[in-house]
Amino acid sequence: xxxxxxxxxxxxxxxxxxxxxxxxxxxxxxxxxxxxxxxxxxxxxxxxxxxxxxxxxxxxxxxxxxxxxxxxxxxxxxxxxxxxxxxxxxxxxxxxxxxxxxxxxxxxxx
Amino acid sequence: xxxxxxxxxxxxxxxxxxxxxxxxxxxxxxxxxxxxxxxxxxxxxxxxxxxxxxxxxxxxxxxxxxxxxxxxxxxxxxxxxxxxxxxxxxxxxxxxxxxxxxxxxxxxxxxxxxxxx
Numbered sequence: 001x002x003x004x005x006x007x008x009x010x011x012x013x014x015x016x017x018x019x020x021x022x023x024x025x026x027x028x029x030x031x032x033x034x035x036x037x038x039x040x041x042x043x044x045x046x047x048x049x050x051x052x053x054x055x056x057x058x059x060x061x062x063x064x065x066x067x068x069x070x071x072x073x074x075x076x077x078x079x080x081x082x083x084x085x086x087x088x089x090x091x092x093x094x095x096x097x098x099x100x101x102x103x104x105x106x107x108x109x110x
Numbered sequence: 111x112x113x114x115x116x117x118x119x120x121x122x123x124x125x126x127x128x129x130x131x132x133x134x135x136x137x138x139x140x141x142x143x144x145x146x147x148x149x150x151x152x153x154x155x156x157x158x159x160x161x162x163x164x165x166x167x168x169x170x171x172x173x174x175x176x177x178x179x180x181x182x183x184x185x186x187x188x189x190x191x192x193x194x195x196x197x198x199x200x201x202x203x204x205x206x207x208x209x210x211x212x213x214x215x216x217x218x219x220x221x222x223x224x225x226x227x
Binding site for chain 2: 042048086097102
C-alpha cells in the first residue's frame with residue numbers, strides 16, 4: 001500500500017501567523033483528504049483534494065499529484081486552529097482504504 | 111443531512127470480554143469503513159462494508175469482525191479483549207458505489223473510545 005508522510009510533526013505558532021503543512025505520498029492517489037482532529041477525537045473534513053487547489057476561508061490546500069505531495073495552508077491562525085492535522089490518501093489498489101499520515105500537531109499561542 | 115453517528119461514545123471493558131460498536135452512516139451512503147486509532151500505531155484501517163458484504167480488510171486479527179445491515183448501519187465486534195485494544199474506533203461512510211474505488215470522500219463519525227482494563 002501507499003506510504004504517507006507528514007511534516008513537520010509539531011508546529012507552535014503565535015496567533016495571527018501563517019503555516020504550511022506538508023504531506024508526501026509514495027504512489028499515485030485517487031483520493032487525498034485533509035482532516036482536523038478535534039479535542040474529542042472526531043476527524044473534521046477540511047479538503048477532498050486528489051489534485052489541484054481549493055480554498056475555504058483562511059484554509060487552502062494544493063495537491064501536485066505528479067510530484068506526489070499536498071500542502072495545507074492556514075493563514076492568520078487562531079487559537080481554535082490548534083489540534084492535529086492529518087492527511088490521508090488512497091490508491092486504486094487499496095480501494096476505499098485510507099492510509100493516514102502520522103499527523104502534524106499545531107499549537108497556536110495567544 | 112445528519113452526519114455519521116456512533117454509539118456508544120465511551121466504553122470501559124475488562125480483558126477477555128467482548129464488545130460491539132455501532133455506526134450509522136450518512137443517509138444514502140452505502141459504504142462504511144472502520145478505523146482504529148492508538149497513540150502507538152496511529153490511524154489504521156480495519157475493514158470496509160458495502161451492501162452487507164465485507165469488501166476490504168486491514169491487517170487485524172480475527173478477533174475483530176464486523177457486519178453491515180440492509181439499512182447500511184454497521185457494527186464491529188471485538189472478542190476476547192486485550193489491553194492493546196484500548197483505542198479510539200472511528201467509523202467513516204462514503205457514497206462509493208458497487209464498483210467501489212478510492213475516489214470518494216469519506217466522512218467520519220465522532221468515534222467510540224474503548225478502554226480495556
